[in-house]
Amino acid sequence: MIRVETLSKRYGEAPPVVDDLSMEVAAGEICAVVGTSGSGKTTLLRMINRLVEPSAGRVLIAGEDTRNLRGHELRRRIGYVIQGHGLFPHWSVADNIGTVPRLLRWKRAAIDARVDELLALFGMEPATYRDRRPAELSGGQQQRVGVARALAARPDVLLMDEPFGALDPVIRGRAQDELAAVQARLGTTVVLVTHDMEEAVRLGHRIAVMDAGRLLQCATPAEMMARPATPFVEALVGGAERPFRLLSLDRVEAAVEPGEADGPPIDAGANLREALSACLWSGRDALPVERNGQRIGRVTLAALRRRAAPEAGTPAP
Amino acid sequence: MPVLAAPAAAWRRVDRLGVLIALVACLGAALPFALFRANRIVPGEGLAIASALPSPEAALLGLAVLAFLAAAALRVPPAVKLAAGAGLLALACVLVGRSAGFLTPPGNGFARVAPGSGFWTLGFAALLLAADALVRLRLPPLARVTVLALALALLGLLLWSGAWDGLSLLKEYGTRAERFWAEGRRHVALAFGSVAAACLVGLPLGLLCHRIKPLRAGLLSVLNILQTVPSIALFGLLIGPLAWVAANVPGARALGISGIGAAPAFVALVGYSLLPIVSNTVVGLAGVSRSVVEAARGMGMRRGQRLFRVELPLAAPVILTGIRIVLVQNIGIATVAALIGGGGFGVFVFQGVGQTAMDLVLLGAAPTVLLAFAAAVLLDAAVEALSGSNFREAAR
Amino acid sequence: MRLLGAAWRIALLLGLVAFLARPSLFAPVFAPLTRFDAPPIYDGTSLLSLTLNHLALTGAATLCASLLALGLAILVTRPAGAEFLPFSRALANAGQTFPPVAVLALTVPLLGFGAAPTFLALFLYGLLPVFENALAGLSGVSPGVSEAARGSGMTGPQRLALVELPLAAPVILSGIRLSAIVSLGTATVGSTVAAKTLGEVVIAGLLSGNTAFVLQGGLIVAALAILINDAFLWVEGRVRARLG
Numbered sequence: 003m004i005r006v007e008t009l010s011k012r013y014g015e016a017p018p019v020v021d022d023l024s025m026e027v028a029a030g031e032i033c034a035v036v037g038t039s040g041s042g043k044t045t046l047l048r049m050i051n052r053l054v055e056p057s058a059g060r061v062l063i064a065g066e067d068t069r070n071l072r073g074h075e076l077r078r079r080i081g082y083v084i085q086g087h088g089l090f091p092h093w094s095v096a097d098n099i100g101t102v103p104r105l106l107r108w109k110r111a112a113i114d115a116r117v118d119e120l121l122a123l124f125g126m127e128p129a130t131y132r133d134r135r136p137a138e139l140s141g142g143q144q145q146r147v148g149v150a151r152a153l154a155a156r157p158d159v160l161l162m163d164e165p166f167g168a169l170d171p172v173i174r175g176r177a178q179d180e181l182a183a184v185q186a187r188l189g190t191t192v193v194l195v196t197h198d199m200e201e202a203v204r205l206g207h208r209i210a211v212m213d214a215g216r217l218l219q220c221a222t223p224a225e226m227m228a229r230p231a232t233p234f235v236e237a238l239v240g241g242a243e244r245p246f247r248l249l250s251l252d253r254v255e256a257a258v259e260p261g262e263a264d265g266p267p268i269d270a271g272a273n274l275r276e277a278l279s280a281c282l283w284s285g286r287d288a289l290p291v292e293r294n295g296q297r298i299g300r301v302t303l304a305a306l307r308r309r310a311a312p313e314a315g316t317p318a319p
Numbered sequence: 320m321p322v323l324a325a326p327a328a329a330w331r332r333v334d335r336l337g338v339l340i341a342l343v344a345c346l347g348a349a350l351p352f353a354l355f356r357a358n359r360i361v362p363g364e365g366l367a368i369a370s371a372l373p374s375p376e377a378a379l380l381g382l383a384v385l386a387f388l389a390a391a392a393l394r395v396p397p398a399v400k401l402a403a404g405a406g407l408l409a410l411a412c413v414l415v416g417r418s419a420g421f422l423t424p425p426g427n428g429f430a431r432v433a434p435g436s437g438f439w440t441l442g443f444a445a446l447l448l449a450a451d452a453l454v455r456l457r458l459p460p461l462a463r464v465t466v467l468a469l470a471l472a473l474l475g476l477l478l479w480s481g482a483w484d485g486l487s488l489l490k491e492y493g494t495r496a497e498r499f500w501a502e503g504r505r506h507v508a509l510a511f512g513s514v515a516a517a518c519l520v521g522l523p524l525g526l527l528c529h530r531i532k533p534l535r536a537g538l539l540s541v542l543n544i545l546q547t548v549p550s551i552a553l554f555g556l557l558i559g560p561l562a563w564v565a566a567n568v569p570g571a572r573a574l575g576i577s578g579i580g581a582a583p584a585f586v587a588l589v590g591y592s593l594l595p596i597v598s599n600t601v602v603g604l605a606g607v608s609r610s611v612v613e614a615a616r617g618m619g620m621r622r623g624q625r626l627f628r629v630e631l632p633l634a635a636p637v638i639l640t641g642i643r644i645v646l647v648q649n650i651g652i653a654t655v656a657a658l659i660g661g662g663g664f665g666v667f668v669f670q671g672v673g674q675t676a677m678d679l680v681l682l683g684a685a686p687t688v689l690l691a692f693a694a695a696v697l698l699d700a701a702v703e704a705l706s707g708s709n710f711r712e713a714a715r
Numbered sequence: 716m717r718l719l720g721a722a723w724r725i726a727l728l729l730g731l732v733a734f735l736a737r738p739s740l741f742a743p744v745f746a747p748l749t750r751f752d753a754p755p756i757y758d759g760t761s762l763l764s765l766t767l768n769h770l771a772l773t774g775a776a777t778l779c780a781s782l783l784a785l786g787l788a789i790l791v792t793r794p795a796g797a798e799f800l801p802f803s804r805a806l807a808n809a810g811q812t813f814p815p816v817a818v819l820a821l822t823v824p825l826l827g828f829g830a831a832p833t834f835l836a837l838f839l840y841g842l843l844p845v846f847e848n849a850l851a852g853l854s855g856v857s858p859g860v861s862e863a864a865r866g867s868g869m870t871g872p873q874r875l876a877l878v879e880l881p882l883a884a885p886v887i888l889s890g891i892r893l894s895a896i897v898s899l900g901t902a903t904v905g906s907t908v909a910a911k912t913l914g915e916v917v918i919a920g921l922l923s924g925n926t927a928f929v930l931q932g933g934l935i936v937a938a939l940a941i942l943i944n945d946a947f948l949w950v951e952g953r954v955r956a957r958l959g
Contacts, residue, residue, distance in 0.1 A: 053865055078868030088863030092881050092958040101867045151867070161866075336799055447806075454805045540720075547944045548937040549900025555917050555933030559748065559926055579921070651814025655904060659921060668820045672907055677824045684817035691812040 003029035003191040004050065004159060009059035011045050011215075019045045021215035022059070027208075029158075032185060032192040033220075034206030036199060036238065042215040043195045047161050050193065051080045063159060078102050081152030081160035081190070085167040087144045089136040095121070095147050096132040102155040120150040123184060142173040149181065153190070160185075162194045166201065178204055199238055203247050211235050223251055245310035249274040254291055254301050257309060263288035263300040270298060278306045337391040337400070340447045344391065344407075347440030348384050353418040354435040359487070359676060365435050371418040383410050384441070391448050397455040404449030411441050412477060419485030431487035433678060460700035460707070467696045471689075487678045488685075499667075503686060505581070506663035509656060510649040510690075513585055517592030517645065522638070524593070525600025526626075535601060542594035550587065550655045557583035558659065584661035588652060592645040599641025603634030636706035643698035650691040654683065724945055731938045734931075735763045745927035755927045757916045766935060769912040773902050776834050777895045780841030784894075785887065787842075788849030789875065800850075807846050815840045815901040823908055833905030833912070840901060841894040848890025852883025885955045892947035899940050903932075 004027040012018040020042040027033040037043045048054040050061050052073045061068045068076055089098050099120055100113045108116075118128040124146040136144055145166065152160055165181075166174045182205055185192055196202055202209045203223045210220040211234070219231035227244050230236035240247070254277050255270040267290040268277055280289055281303050288302040351365025352372070369377050383406065390403030419432040458466065483489050492499055528535040548556070561583050607630050615629045631638075657665030667683030670676075734741055738756045745755035756762075790796040791803050819836040826832040856879050864878045880887075906914030913936050920928025 051866065053862075074868045074870045074873075076868070077866055082863070082866030084859060084862055084866065086859050088857075088859035088866075090860060090863070090878060092878075101869075105868055105873070148863075336802055450805060450809070451802045454801050543944075544941055547896055547940045549896075549903050549940055551900065551903045551914060551917055552933035552936035552940070555920070555929040556937065558929055562926070647812050651812075651816065654814050654816045658904075658907070658918065665816065668816060669907055672820050672823060675823070677821075680820040680823070684814075684820055687814055687817055688812065691814065692809065695809070695812045 003027055003031075003064060004193065005062040005065075006046070006050070007060050007062070009046070009049060009061065010057050011042075011049060011054060012057050018042075018057070018215050020049065020056075023212075023215070023217050024059075025210055025217055025220050027191055027193060029191050030189040031207045032182075032194060032205050033208050033210060034202035035193060035195045035210045035212060036197065036202045037212035039197060041212040043212045044163055046212065047163055047193060047195045050159075051077045051082060051161055053077070078105055078155065079157055079159075081155075081157040083148050083152045083160070083162040083165045085164035087136075087148035087168070089144055089147060089151070091136055094133050094135060095139070098136065098147055099151045099154050101151055106155055108155075116154055120153060124150055124180065141169055142177060145169060145173075145177055146180070149184075153184075153188070158191060160190045160192045162192060164196055165194070166196075174201075181205065199240060200247075203250065211238060224248065246275050246278075249278055249306065249310050252309065255293070255298075257301050257305050258291045258299040259302065259305065261288070261300045261302075263290045263302075265289065267292040267297070268301070269293070274301075274306055274309060277301050278303075278310075281306065332394050333392060334394045336451060337393070337448070340444050340451070341388045341391040343447065344384060344387055344441060344444035347437050347442075347444055348381075350437030350440055351435035352437040352441075353415060353422060354433045355422050356431045356433070356487075358429040359431055359678075363431075363433065365437075366418075366422070368437065371422065371435075372414055373417070373421055376414055376417055380410060380414055383407050387445065387448070391444075397452040400448055401452035401456070404445045404447070404452060408442055408445035408449065409473065411438060411445065413482055416477075416482040416484075416486060419483070423485055431490065431678070432485060433487045460704040463696060464700050467693060471693065488681055491676070491678045491682050499682065502662055502664055502666050502683075505661075506650075506653050506665075506687070507690070509581065509584060509588060509653045509661065509663055510646065513588030513649055513653075514592055514642065514646050516585075517589045517596050518642065520589070521593050521596030522600055525597045525638075526604070528597060528601045529604040539594070539598055539601075542597060545590050546594040550591070550652045551658060553587040553590065554583050554655065554659045554661075557586055561586065579660045581656065581661045583659060584653070584656035584663075588649050588656075591652065592649060595641040595644045595648075596638070599637050599644075600634070603637030603641075604630055606637060607633045636702050639698065639702045639705060643695065643702060646694050646698065647691050650687060650694060654687055724942065727938055728942055731935065731942070734935070735766055738762050738931075741931075745931060748927040748930060749925055753923065753925045753927070757919060757928050757931060759915065759919060760911065762913075762916070762931070762935065765911060765913050765915060766939070769899075769902055769936075770939070772830060772834060772905070772910065772912060773837065773895065773898045776837035776902075777841050777891065777898050780838045780894055780898075781845045781891045784842045784845035784890075785849050788846050788853060792850065792853040792879075793871065803846075804850060807843050807850075811843045811847075813840070815897060816904055819901060819904060819908060828909040830905075830910045832908050833902060833910035836905070837898040837901055841898050844893040844897070845887070845890040848893070849883065849887045852886030852890075853879055855886070856882050882958065885951050885958065888947060888951045888954060892944060892951070895947065896940055896944055899936065899943065903936050 006023060006025045009020060009023045010018050011020040023042075023046060025033075035043045035046060045054055049056045050063075050068070052068060063080075071079075090101070093101075096114070096117045099117045103113045103116060117132065121128040121131055126143065126146065131139070131143070136147065139147065145168070149162075149165065152162075166177050169177060178201060181192075194202075194205060206223060208220060208222055209226055211218045211226070211231075213234055219226060219235050221229075221231075226235065227239050227248055230239055250273045252274050253270065254268055254272050254274060257274055257277075258270065263286065265284055265286055268280055270291050270293040277289060281287070287304075288300045290297055291299050291301055348368065350367075352368045353366050354363040355366060356363035368380055371377075372380065387403050387407045390400055415434045415438050422432045423430050453463075453466065477483060478489075484493075524538065528538055545553075558579055562579075565582075611629060611633065612625060615625045620628065653661075653663045654665030654668055656663050657669050664683040664687045668680050668687075669683075671679030671681070671683065742755045749755050787803070791799045815836065818840050819833065822832040822835045822839075826835060860878060860882070861874065864874045869877065902910065902912045903914035903917065906912045906918055913932050916932030916935075917929050920926065920930075920932060
């Protein structure tokens with residue numbers, strides 16, 4: 003879907019911010035770009051929608067060179083979400099969400115319908131929230147409106163720059179789950195820039211690690227943890243945290259085996275890290291597993307231990 | 320690409336703002352450099368550079384203008400631009416004095432030579448370039464004050480050397496030198512005295528407003544209304560009450576209080592000054608971070624110690640900004656005091672307007688502008704130095 | 716408190732209108748201030764026409780100055796004009812140290828006496844507060860908001876019209892208010908260069924020692940200034956409230 007070819011950005015004589023970078027993001031995939039601040043990840047993102055013009059190289063979206071369009075026309079086709087949401091304070095929630103459809107001169111009725119649809123999608127009652135001002139919303143709601151605004155004109159591509167950076171941990175977790183659900187439903191291709199490895203592992207189908215303007219590795223989370231390309235990547239995916247991150251990639255249903263176990267059950271949709279936590283906390287060697295209230299088997303501590311080792315790490319979907 | 324690159328590179332060497340300034344300078348060079356009049360009030364005859372100056376000087380000025388145009392239009396270091404601007408300004412100032420001697424027939428006491436529109440435009444362009452260079456140099460506060468002092472010293476030297484004695488402005492000054500300095504003292508006393516008085520009243524009022532919240536809205540809205548009333552109207556409105564005070568309060572007349580004159584002007588200026596001083600004091604104190612005040616409390620400072628050692632020093636830049644606004648404003652408004660017999664440089668301005676003698680207007684307006692500008696530069700530098708030192712302390 | 720404020724403003728407006736429509740009714744009020752049987756109400760020109768003239772002059776100058784200053788501020792806050800920004804900011808700052816009276820007096824040689832030099836002085840001096848405030852407002856739009864506007868695919872003019880100008884509106888309006896109030900005061904002094912403004916009443920009073928004239932001229936100008944200032948503040952408040 004997105005193809006970045008030998009892309010570079012340099013300002014004056016300084017070392018390049020993005021240095022001869024090539025990568026590809028498949029359609030319907032979330033690609034998380036991770037790196038320290040100053041690694042060039044935001045510049046890479048801003049070159050995809052040409053908020054920053056590349057010094058060299060090119061970007062193709064659905065096979066078309068982005069330079070064939072004028073900058074603002076390109077950006078109307080690409081959703082864009084920034085940290086701290088950047089909502090227009092003088093417009094209502096509905097006006098904010100309808101920004102790009104209005105720029106594209108959709109019909110009034112179509113815009114209204116789309117706004118209500120998106121509000122409902124993000125669990126915000128349209129009648130209650132449509133006419134509110136951004137200042138009247140909580141931080142989590144502002145963030146959801148920011149994402150809804152980016153999705154309003156049904157873009158195939160969504161670019162997100164630290165979209166959850168301004169949220170507290172509890173709300174951030176919920177917002178991440180929500181994004182994953184919405185993305186799975188709409189099939190939008192997402193490039194997400196973050197400095198939070200936890201977030202990248204949680205959301206990214208693939209993770210791209212950048213340092214000093216270069217792409218160090220682009221791989222699935224499991225592959226990256228199993229075989230980090232450089233010591234930098236290894237440090238970033240975090241030595242001590244690795245088994246838990248690996249476990250968090252898979253759902254309980256993937257490790258379920260026939261058999262019985264005592265105590266309160268765990269849902270098949272929970273991740274393996276949560277299963278491990280439940281085992282350790284309650285002092286059990288196995289947990290019963292349920293799907294929609296029906297027992298379907300159990301998950302054992304031994305199975306979890308096997309999956310926490312790198313060799314067994316199954317690739318993520 | 321190379322075909323395109325050559326003009327693009329040339330264009331990059333051009334300074335667009337400088338081109339604008341150069342155009343102003345071209346206009347200045349074309350307009351009459353000096354104005355010759357047979358006597359003080361008849362309309363004058365404008366003379367271009369070539370006819371206003373002896374040929375060597377005219378050629379020198381022409382060359383200086385050409386050098387200036389190049390320095391302005393091209394991208395050269397700001398120091399070069401500053402030198403070009405200051406140099407042209409100094410040369411034009413010296414030569415306009417020379418043109419007075421050149422144009423005035425020997426022994427003629429009535430003829431007047433004044434700087435023409437060309438001189439002013441040229442000087443304006445030179446000032447613009449110098450100002451632009453100074454902005455780009457981002458001088459620290461002390462250096463800016465030094466530049467100001469240097470410029471004033473050069474101006475003083477020019478006046479003292481007698482290079483301008485032939486100009487009509489200096490002839491106007493010559494016939495009323497004593498009056499000029501008396502009105503100048505009056506002007507300074509009105510402007511600075513009113514600000515000092517306003518500080519004495521306004522700082523405690525601001526402190527009070529900071530401590531007692533209900534007082535704030537009421538007092539600030541009253542001061543806001545006072546600030547809105549135009550100066551001449553306020554002067555007029557004060558004439559009645561002050562006349563009554565002078566007539567009915569024993570000793571008031573002995574203090575110099577009367578319906579017209581300096582008293583209503585002084586009172587009105589104090590009134591105008593209160594709003595910026597009080598509101599900036601309130602804003603400055605409110606802006607001191609709570610954690611700093613809490614820390615001071617935690618270390619056992621008493622209320623008074625907290626105020627003088629922590630809150631006031633931290634609020635000082637904002638308070639000083641208020642004083643800067645007021646001082647510049649009062650130096651300007653004090654000119655209007657002349658209309659109600661309050662004196663000051665306004666006396667010459669209004670006399671000049673009455674007699675259509677622009678040199679006289681200039682005699683009043685020029686020192687006022689100079690005074691206001693110098694006050695603004697000095698206090699701006701003080702504000703910056705003060706907030707800089709606060710910042711350094713905070714960083715330590 | 717709000718009600719009281721509104722009530723006294725309405726009373727002020729009604730008083731002003733009544734005084735301008737029928738000055739003679741107020742003659743007994745001003746009579747004690749006159750001496751030697753001087754007329755208690757200014758009769759050189761009708762107070763109403765002076766007031767209207769004063770307002771027209773101030774309004775026209777403020778309008779023209781606001782339009783030009785806003786245009787210049789927009790120009791220097793665009794990428795193409797960014798080169799001019801620091802300089803024009805310094806220039807506006809320095810320009811405000813010029814006393815309005817000096818500007819007024821120095822425009823006389825250009826345009827002679829009358830309304831023209833006064834208009835020019837009001838116009839020139841009125842540029843500065845609007846320019847300064849418009850600069851502050853337009854460059855004060857939060858980076859997140861302008862980034863979002865660009866990221867949504869707005870063109871430069873769309874960003875200006877849909878986001879920057881609406882967000883800067885209250886600050887710009889307060890610049891126009893400052894400009895209008897300064898103009899109102901300077902126009903009063905404009906009568907010294909023979910413009911037909913309310914200053915004529917005050918000056919006539921000062922010249923003839925008639926305190927009644929001085930007072931009524933001063934009162935009318937003061938009332939106009941307070942009412943115009945309040946009207947602007949009200950609009951500013953409304954605009955600010957709409958911005959949420």
